[in-house]
Amino acid sequence: QVQLVQSGAEVKKPGASVRVSCKSSGYTFTDYYMHWVRQAPGQGLEWMGWMNPNSGGTNYAQNFRGRVTMTRDTSITTAYMELRRLTSDDTAVYYCARDSGSTLYGTVFESWGQGALVTVSS
């Protein structure tokens, strides 16, 4: 079965960077786009962007361009999301989410990681 296992909670100071990992198993890692979605405490879901694990290509939401980098290591089937220049507004749970791979229905988040809480505090 598909499993996405994320790294643990992090506490960072304003201005720092954070890297969250997402270890995939149960499917061919390079066959499905990986997305990142975040959720601030008590708030809704915000899409951050996607990465094509086959080519390494990316597409970032405008709100995060210049501050986010999504990468992968295919040898260990792991995706990464790095966010730089953190502020308190970046305090959130960060999820990786695998696309269903359908070309008919657009992006459907079929499987999710368990989430990684990133707290930004001085």
Next chain:
Amino acid sequence: DIQMTQSPSSLFASVGDRVAITCRASQSLDSHLNWYQQKPGRAPKLLIYAASSLQSGVPSRFSGSGSGADFTLTISSLQPEDFATYYCQQSYSTPLSFGGGTKVEIK
């Protein structure tokens, strides 16, 4: 960018009730609309994709309808495990976007 508006933002219901949640997009999505359920402290779970297709393993009391810009998620008979927050998500174009959520609470 496509804006997604859900209503209501919260509702109170009893076990056995029929519940309907609506989602309106700022432009037509054809049928590129998905629904998720999220319980506290957990990741969202896919319920419905392509507006009306039931994800494998999801109980048949959940159904989706609509096309264009107006969509509805219906729970035919609310069960105790259905008390959660529900989100719609458009998959028509990037940036992908979600509705603000509907919290279903016990009356």
